[in-house]
Amino acid sequence: MVWRVQCGDLISRDRCVAVYVDDGEVVLVGPPGEAARLSADQLWQLRAALNEAAELAER
Template structure:
């Protein structure tokens, strides 16, 4: 696992994943997870929560989604 700004990315077996820090509507720290599973991109939000992202966190999410899409196409 490698630290990527305020997010992380790593691999588990053949599965690639990225975590982007965010907050919920009452400003508690949470994470969004992006992963690639059998050629599909999966976005997992905080359970039962709404994810709120700053501009910097959106940049990280966009980068994670772009990398995940590239992995899914392979």
């Protein structure tokens, strides 16, 4: 399962942050070579994705 959270970069291009579980560890992948700019709503989505991934990793 991969969670994708839409975000932007520093010059407002559409990007995404991906979250997934690999071998019991949570992996967070940002835009390659860039910063991710997230709104408050996008941060809530990222938080939810990280929480779900953490629960899955603990199984």
